[in-house]
Amino acid sequence: MLAFSTFGAGYAARPIGSVLFGHLGDRLGRKAALMYTLVGMGGSSTLIGLLPTYEQVGLLAPIFLVILRLIQGISLGxxxxxxxxxxxxxxxxxxxxxxxxxxxxxxxxxxxAGTLSFSLISHVTTNEQFMSWGWRIPFLFSIVLVSLAIWIRSGIEETPIFQEQKESGDIARVPIVEALRSDGKNVLRAIGLKLGDGFFNVFTMSYVLTFATVYLSYPRDTALNALTIGCAVMLVTIPIIGYLSDFVGRKRIYIGGLILLFLLAVPYFSLIGKGAGWFYVMQAIVLGIIWAAIFST
Known part of the structure; x- marks a missing residue:
């Protein structure tokens, strides 16, 4: 529970980041806000790889970890x-x-990528080595990805819509207040819809690894393979369904996906414990196709 609470701290911080950087995006521009979020996300991820241990600094170690998770969550929001x-x-x-x-x-x-790096490092290290220093490698490597992303993002132009707003002086003083005043009901509807599919997403991508290994007694590799299969299917379905939504509408696909998630929730829980094959199939269907349809729209 403590481990998942630490993990969940990042999720709890996301709404703060969405309001904070949404404000900056509406005031300074989309590109400027995204440069700040990239530095926050990448910097906190890299620093996690440099954290001192409990033996070195005591309770400060988990406190530092939670602080960095909060920075991650705010940036990702x-x-x-x-x-x-x-x-x-x-x-x-x-x-x-x-x-x-x-x-x-x-x-x-x-x-x-994270699953593959986790598997690779686990393969070339002993369990003691992995717990001691091996887990740090993917976090430290994130500095390379951040540097690449900053270089790419620095060449992106500001969006035409913001440029028009800036030139016309149509910049809200307090964007969140303006959004709630002009379209508050739809803002709350969007939050409510996201709570539903967001919960199932966190389960099928994160908690299912623990659920499958601790409660269903699957080997760790089987649980990771199931997650990888679901994500691999998503890579195909997300752009296809995104393109399809331009013709049949976003709302129709989104609501249809939520209904299917609701109908398949019980079969999902029932079947993933009946063997690795069923586990793989259900991850491919529920995560890779149905949730991807919701996610892409």
């Missing part, structure tokens, strides 16, 4: 929405759904 906004505001007419779905592919790509 702004990064996620900002990246999608940058994509959709820059999209040609008629393919906003496709452009908006492309940033969502970062999640399955990141999880597949």
């Amino acid at each position: 702004g990064e996620w929405g900002g990246a999608i906004l940058l994509a959709t505001e820059s999209a040609p007419k008629g393919v906003r759904g496709l452009y908006g779905s492309i940033p969502q592919m970062g999640v399955p790509i990141g999880l597949v």
Whole structure:
């Protein structure tokens, strides 16, 4: 529970980041806000790899970890929405759904890369070595990805929509207040919808690794393979469904996906314990197709 609470701290901080960097994005520009979120996300991830141990600094070690998780969460809260906004505001007419779905592919790509690096390091180290220093390597390597991302992002132009707002002086003084005043009901609806599919996402991508190994007695490799299969399927389905949404509508796909999640929740829990094959199939269907349809829209 303590481990998941530490992990969950990052999720709890995301709404703060969405408001903070949403404010900066509306005041300073989408590109500027995304540079700040990238530094926050990458810097905190790298510092996790440099954390002192409990034996070295006592309770300060887990306190530092939670603080860095909060910084990660705040940064990601702004990064996620900002990246999608940058994509959709820059999209040609008629393919906003496709452009908006492309940033969502970062999640399955990141999880597949993270899982592969975890498996590789576990393979070349003993359990003692992995627990001592091996786990730090992927976090430290994130500095390379951040440097690459900063170089790429520095060449991106500001979106035409923000440029028009800036030139016309149509910049809200307090964007969150303006958003709630002008469209508060839809803001709350969007939050409510996301709570539902977000819970299932966290389960199928994160907690299922513990659930499958501790309670269903699967080997760790089987649980990681199931997650990798689900993410690999998502890499195909996300852009396809994003493109499809430009023709059949976002709302229809999103609501249809939520209904299917609801209907398959019990079969999912019932079948993943009946063998590795069923586990793989259900992850591919529920995570790779149904949740991907919700996620891409």
